[in-house]
Amino acid sequence: MCVGNFGRASTSQLCVQSVNCSLSVFESEHELFKRNITPALHPGPIIYAPQSDSIITAPGGLLSSIKFSALAAASNTTYGKKLNPDWTFNLGDWPLSIAVIDTAPVQPSIVVLCKRVLLCFTHGGTLRFSVRLQCIATALLVYNSTSDAYIQLCIATTTNTLLFYTDNILIWAAQLAVEPMQLNLCSFGTIYRSMIAILSERRLSVSYLGTEPSLFRLPASQTRFIDFHERQAEFMRLESAIRKKPSDALSGVTTRSALQFECTFTGLDEKSMARDVSEEVPSLTVDISITSQLQLNDVRLLCRTQFFSEQKYFIIGNIHDSYHLPITFYVKTQPITDLRCQFVLFSASNGELSSAEIKLPLVLMCRVTGTQRNVQYKLTFESSETALEVGELMPEFEAEKSTSIALQPVLSDSVVSIFVSPRSKRYRIQSDSLDILYVFAEELISRVKSKQPEVSLSCPAPLDHILQRLHVYIELERKRVSEESELERACIQLRGAQAAILAKLRAPRPASVSHIDALMQYSHAQLLASIDRVSRTEVALRSAASSLSAAFNLLHFLMLLNGKQFPINGYIVDCSGQTVSERLKWILSTMTRVDVNADLPSNELRSLIRNQCERCAPPMENIDEESDTEPEPELESDQMIKPFVSGSLPFARNSE
Numbered sequence: 001m002c003v004g005n006f007g008r009a010s011t012s013q014l015c016v017q018s019v020n021c022s023l024s025v026f027e028s029e030h031e032l033f034k035r036n037i038t039p040a041l042h043p044g045p046i047i048y049a050p051q052s053d054s055i056i057t058a059p060g061g062l063l064s065s066i067k068f069s070a071l072a073a074a075s076n077t078t079y080g081k082k083l084n085p086d087w088t089f090n091l092g093d094w095p096l097s098i099a100v101i102d103t104a105p106v107q108p109s110i111v112v113l114c115k116r117v118l119l120c121f122t123h124g125g126t127l128r129f130s131v132r133l134q135c136i137a138t139a140l141l142v143y144n145s146t147s148d149a150y151i152q153l154c155i156a157t158t159t160n161t162l163l164f165y166t167d168n169i170l171i172w173a174a175q176l177a178v179e180p181m182q183l184n185l186c187s188f189g190t191i192y193r194s195m196i197a198i199l200s201e202r203r204l205s206v207s208y209l210g211t212e213p214s215l216f217r218l219p220a221s222q223t224r225f226i227d228f229h230e231r232q233a234e235f236m237r238l239e240s241a242i243r244k245k246p247s248d249a250l251s252g253v254t255t256r257s258a259l260q261f262e263c264t265f266t267g268l269d270e271k272s273m274a275r276d277v278s279e280e281v282p283s284l285t286v287d288i289s290i291t292s293q294l295q296l297n298d299v300r301l302l303c304r305t306q307f308f309s310e311q312k313y314f315i316i317g318n319i320h321d322s323y324h325l326p327i328t329f330y331v332k333t334q335p336i337t338d339l340r341c342q343f344v345l346f347s348a349s350n351g352e353l354s355s356a357e358i359k360l361p362l363v364l365m366c367r368v369t370g371t372q373r374n375v376q377y378k379l380t381f382e383s384s385e386t387a388l389e390v391g392e393l394m395p396e397f398e399a400e401k402s403t404s405i406a407l408q409p410v411l412s413d414s415v416v417s418i419f420v421s422p423r424s425k426r427y428r429i430q431s432d433s434l435d436i437l438y439v440f441a442e443e444l445i446s447r448v449k450s451k452q453p454e455v456s457l458s459c460p461a462p463l464d465h466i467l468q469r470l471h472v473y474i475e476l477e478r479k480r481v482s483e484e485s486e487l488e489r490a491c492i493q494l495r496g497a498q499a500a501i502l503a504k505l506r507a508p509r510p511a512s513v514s515h516i517d518a519l520m521q522y523s524h525a526q527l528l529a530s531i532d533r534v535s536r537t538e539v540a541l542r543s544a545a546s547s548l549s550a551a552f553n554l555l556h557f558l559m560l561l562n563g564k565q566f567p568i569n570g571y572i573v574d575c576s577g578q579t580v581s582e583r584l585k586w587i588l589s590t591m592t593r594v595d596v597n598a599d600l601p602s603n604e605l606r607s608l609i610r611n612q613c614e615r616c617a618p619p620m621e622n623i624d625e626e627s628d629t630e631p632e633p634e635l636e637s638d639q640m641i642k643p644f645v646s647g648s649l650p651f652a653r654n655s656e
Contacts, residue, residue, distance in 0.1 A: 007068050008053065013025055017059075022036045044057060052067070054068065063095070064088045065087050093114035103144045106144070108123055113137055135158060138156045141195070144350070153165050161173055178199040179200040180198065185350065187351050194208055259296070261356065269282070274331075281331050285328045292319045292320070292323075300346055307331060310328070334546070337436055339365070342355070362440075368397050372432075379430070384425070386425060405418050412436065429441050429444065434466075438557060458562050459561060461554070487527070487531065501520060550570060553569055568609070584605055
């Protein structure tokens with residue numbers, strides 16, 4: 001698959017290559033057309049060349065360049081216009097990757113990496129140069145780090161080596177511990193434009209590209225006097241600087257990322273932009289201002305939040321200096337359990353990356369209602385200073401009393417009641433739902449700390465309820481695995497019955513297939529039942545994942561509030577192909593002795609997490625321990641024991 005503005009279009013389009021090497025062009029979810037190109041046994045890599053408005057393919061080891069205009073005008077029928085490529089080239093090897101570079105002052109070129117050869121072509125099909133490799137290649141990365149007029153590229157090989165070329169000249173070779181499978185550029189915070197590699201051991205490696213070595217000139221000879229004492233002191237200073245933490249070593253160093261953005265919002269929209277919602281809900285528009293020091297053409301913006309937005313993935317065609325993008329958020333599909341909204345801005349061509357996180361206002365996801373006293377879950381926060389009134393903490397809501405308020409999330413029947421006790425210096429948050437306690441507790445405590453910077457707060461965590469949600473989620477995960485294996489068995493059984501029927505029908509003599517037909521009907525019914533069970537489990541698993549994420553966020557927040565670091569939060573449930581039990585075992589193995597490869601039951605995982613939480617429990621305050629031994633009274637001077645004196649004592653014998 002490749003992406004591009006085909007035919008100089010204003011919007012991006014997709015070109016998908018199927019197994020039979022046919023090309024299908026899509027715009028959004030609509031298929032524009034489908035064309036059959038030269039038949040081949042297997043498809044190859046595909047890329048779009050904007051310089052010539054062509055699609056470059058390599059099916060069956062034959063490199064072809066097809067104009068998009070010719071692709072659109074061709075026909076699949078025998079009477080229409082046939083599809084003729086502009087030029088073809090027989091590679092003579094298995095193609096692995098194709099890259100196009102058109103950054104000035106480099107000559108626009110097409111780079112093709114095969115298993116044992118590297119080829120470079122012009123857009124007209126002329127071979128510029130070729131490099132014969134001494135080992136098998138696995139990945140290709142074409143990058144531009146200087147303003148020189150040559151192609152800079154890196155080739156990964158099966159010998160765990162990275163080969164750096166400028167055109168057809170090898171300038172550097174780096175050895176890795178594991179075989180790399182994919183290469184790309186990335187930026188992480190202060191680490192600018194590093195090389196990221198996917199290794200064969202299912203690991204991600206981030207490496208520094210290094211500097212260009214001086215291979216073609218001799219080093220200057222040392223003819224001056226060397227002060228060894230000064231060099232030893234300099235060596236000690238450098239050694240101490242190397243041993244510093246990365247954050248300490250980079251303190252005071254400004255990042256030179258050329259891509260920056262800022263997220264701002266003023267308040268709720270005067271007229272709600274919410275659509276297709278069962279009840280009236282407010283909306284909020286966030287203005288994203290993007291600035292770039294370079295002219296970028298392939299900038300992507302990714303938004304992650306529980307609030308609904310019409311679009312959460314944006315492709316920005318061209319950024320020269322600045323770009324403004326408004327995004328509207330509101331509640332539509334589910335109640336909100338987290339106010340955080342994360343944005344990631346990156347450029348795929350030069351590896352620029354920038355991220356930001358904002359917290360949307362509380363009034364966007366809830367409304368005022370009546371308080372409830374008899375509830376199941378309660379959080380009591382002990383404060384070191386006088387508790388503030390509700391009107392001072394939440395001025396955007398109209399509370400009937402200064403010591404209590406109740407808020408109900410949109411699209412939810414649960415109610416969160418907040419009580420303030422100035423006399424006992426306590427805040428209480430209570431509800432019948434544990435899922436929504438985190439968002440209100442975190443918002444309340446952040447507002448208290450903004451009003452009272454020196455305040456000290458503490459609250460015990462409802463560990464039993466949180467671990468019960470973990471138990472439910474792990475059991476559902478294991479149930480899904482067993483049901484998926486049962487579904488796979490039903491599919492194999494149905495395919496076997498179909499194959500048996502086809503074999504009977506192809507036989508030269510007709511035979512009865514009623515018994516096989518009955519088996520196929522039974523297998524089909526089993527397959528449908530397995531699909532229904534897997535679907536129901538998936539729905540229950542999504543609901544349990546939302547509850548577990550909110551519970552872990554609450555646990556992480558309360559442990560941090562009590563002054564202890566706990567490395568598990570709600571993000572452990574999202575964005576991973578691993579199960580939660582596997583990720584928990586890996587995290588717990590860094591804190592205690594846990595066999596990562598062992599199949600631990602949920603009860604043992606809960607016990608390990610409970611032990612870590614109790615180990616990280618806050619110290620008990622306002623309790624003075626008395627000494628077990630009382631101080632001995634001092635003896636007076638006349639009662640002190642005199643030292644021993646050696647010698648004999650005189651005595652008189654009694655005459656009687």
